[in-house]
Amino acid sequence: MNLILGTAGHIDHGKTSLVKALTGIDTDRLKEEKKRGITIELGFAYLDLSCGNRIGIVDVPGHEKFINNMLAGAGGIDLAMMVIAADEGIMPQTIEHFGILSLLEIQHGVVVITKTDLVDADWIEMVKDEIREKFKGSFLENAPIIPVSAYTGAGIEELKQALSQIVSQVKAKKLSTPFRLPIDRVFSVDGFGTVATGTLIEGRVKVGENIMLYPTLETARVRSLQVHGTAVEKAVAGQRVAVNLTGIKKQQVMRGDTIAPATSMENSMMVDVKLNILKSSNRSVKNASRVHFYHGTKEILAKVILLAKDELEAGESAYVQFRFEEELALKVGDHFVIRFYSPLETIGGGVVLDANPVKHRRNQAAVISAMKIKENGTRKDKVLLAIFEQSKNLRDIDYIRDHIGNESITKELDELVEEKKIVQLSEGLYLSKEYLASLKNKLLKILREYHKTYPLKEGANREEVRGKLIPRASVAAIDSIINYFIDKKIVKWESEFISLPDFKVVYKEADTELLNEVEKLYKNGEFAPPSLDDLAKYYGKNKQYTGAITMLKKSGTIIALDLKYCIHKDYYQKALDLMNNYLKENDEIALGIYRDILGVSRKYAVALLEEFDKKRITKKVGEARRLYK
Incomplete structure (x- = not known):
């Protein structure tokens, strides 16, 4: 098992010297660090333990001016080594580092009393008592306290043995998730x-x-x-x-x-959290105040939105939405720390409940209820809530799983489907019953309005429905929703059209007149029929002609050549006969010759010949056509 040990403690309490005594590695690598005798940047070493584990060590700076560097190193540690000098005891940065480790929910650690060569045994016992009292009720309450001297080597072996015992208690890292x-x-x-x-x-x-x-x-x-x-x-x-x-x-x-990995995370400008204010904090947090937000190795500025309070005092907790001043990528379950905007003091931290939330209004019971589920709900409750919140975004199940902590949720999904609280539309897409109900109402409204506008059309095509039902969503996702409503007989799918189940085209006298009129326009066009754009200009705001075109296509009265042109069946047959007559005497027909036979411009001849190619009447050979054999 691979683990990271992080040092913590006040400046000049011997953290770097202790690491060197343990590992033989001097983690102070900068000239400035050597010159000043203090750690400024993060230092790194490793230690092979008798239990067979190799642990990495992150040595953090103890000076209050470099707390931001300490935080950059603390985010990835699994166990802590709290270092306290025997001659000084617990000091301000001891307390601040301890607070940070607590906020990050570090579960395991050891307390090391350094510089024991400078004091007597009674003094060491007094420091031990101070440590036990200060860390009572915390993750360090039962941690071993090891007195050492990096100068003489006393206690170093005992410390190594203590670390060997502690690492066996640390929870293993997640290896099955995307790397980070x-x-x-x-x-x-x-x-x-x-x-x-x-x-x-x-x-x-x-x-x-x-x-x-x-x-x-x-x-x-x-x-x-x-x-x-x-x-x-x-x-x-x-x-x-x-x-x-x-x-x-x-x-x-x-x-x-x-x-x-690409797509394994998602940037956000806000995050929902459970925020805990340190009991030792001298500051309160007011709604809309600015803070320094630390996550992983990143520091950014954020605004605090208290969702149910106006102010948080020391030792209090609350649900909060942080709104960042720049993008940040987080995951559910991540820990963070905040520091007061000015002066810089560590005041609190907590855990991420939603890494990509919507913007919340304050004092909303539904928001607080959802937060409680995200914090303490069962996995099934969390899955149901995530699907409810993400249905409108058509998030696939991989996103839902990551959204609640990247654990298997197959059992929960099956139960929720069985209970009819969610619906599975495809292998990876589940939607809440509430969102499906809203989509059903929206689809029925779309079709009612469509039938009213186009009474001569049997219905809307899929592309029209997709664009109106859920704009900008993937075709696969929307089609799975439409197919669900078709399977449930909520809508009808016939002849490539979607309609209300009971809808039928009913002809009125005016409709028959329109059909005849549109047919006449195509017939009068002969081999150069009007384009759809021409008809749109001709009829203006009257869109009924589109229904007439659909009906004429269905009856075979006109034949579609491409997306732009249709031709009357009589002239389609004449165009075909003219071509066949020419090919009885010739092996092939060139585009220019066919254009001249029809007496039209090139675009009409091309549309006809390409339609003949599609129907395998002809085949293109170079720039000419021959009969398909």
Whole structure:
């Protein structure tokens, strides 16, 4: 099992020295860090434990000015190593880091008392008591407390043993989901190009895979991978990974971006969450206030919309919609942290309930009810709610599954279909009964209006219905809905037309006159009939002529040559006879010759010859036609 251990604690409490004592790796790589003796950027190391596991280590800065860097490293950790110097005890950044780890819902950790060579045994016991009291009721309440000295090496082996025991308790990462890697560092390597590093938080990534950067939606390909400095063909969740990307420049990649497969995530300008304010916070959060929002390795500004309160005090929780000032890609179940806009102080955090919500109005009972289901409902409740909310978007079942946490929902779907709460329209499309009912009413209204406008047409064609029923949706999705209503005999499908079940064309005297009039126009056109555009200009606002055309086509009185032209059956037959007579004396007929025989322009001759080709009366040979044999 691959896991990430993150350090936490106040500045100058010996986090980096402790990591070096454990691993032999100095995680301070910058000249400025060496010069000032403090960690500024994230540092990385790894440790092989006696249990057989290799854990990656993220060493975070302890200075309050670099909390944003600490947050970038904390997002991917599985267990925490809270570091407290024996000579100083618990300090402000100890508390802030502890709050951040709690908000991220880290479940496992160890507390390390460093610099024990500077104090006596009684002092160490006093620090232990302070630690137990401070972390009572938290995930560190029963964590082992290990006194060590990075200077003398005392306690280092005991710490390694404690870590071996803890890692066996940590829940394994999700490997079956699409991979996701929040980027915390980007650089270039001569001869290789762009390299991005980060903690792979879920899934597997392989050399050669195509990837997408979120939220920029830039694309690239994985040229090579390294895990702890070793080249690998694939990396799995829980590993620190360096990804060499090809097809993209270093300037197009930045810290805070996320590497994932194309279409596996979706950018959003808002997110629904359960927000928890730290008990230790000195600030309250008011509705519409601006905050710094931290997710993965990304920091953006957001507006807080409190959905049922006007203000949140320390220790309180509420359902909230964050509205971002730029796009961000998240997933349900992700954790986040917020800091006060100014001054920068960590005030709260929580978990994502909906990564792509609609904009909510405040103080709406239905919104709060839905939030409660998203937080604490059964999986079946969540599936039903997701389908109810996403039906109007015709989301497929893969999206619904991801929307509630990427778990199998086959059992829940089958039960909901059996209970008639949802309807399966195709293999991947399920809709709520409420949305289907609204579509049924809309379709019936469309057809009623259509029959009223075009009483001589047997009905609307599918393309007309698609465009009016659900504009801009996929043809496959809309057709599955139309077919459902046809199967249920809610509408009728005959002769390529969709109509109300009881609709029939009823001729009136005026209709017969119109039919005769339109037929006469085509007959008078001879081999150069009017186009549909010509008829539209001729009849103006009177659209009844289109029904007459449909009826004349159905009866065979006129014959469609293409989407633009029809020809009267008498002149169609004459045109065919003239061609056959010519071909009795000649092997083939050229377009120009046929045009002259008919005495029309080229476009009419082309339309006729192409229709003969479709019916396999003729076949095109070069620029001429021969009889089809």
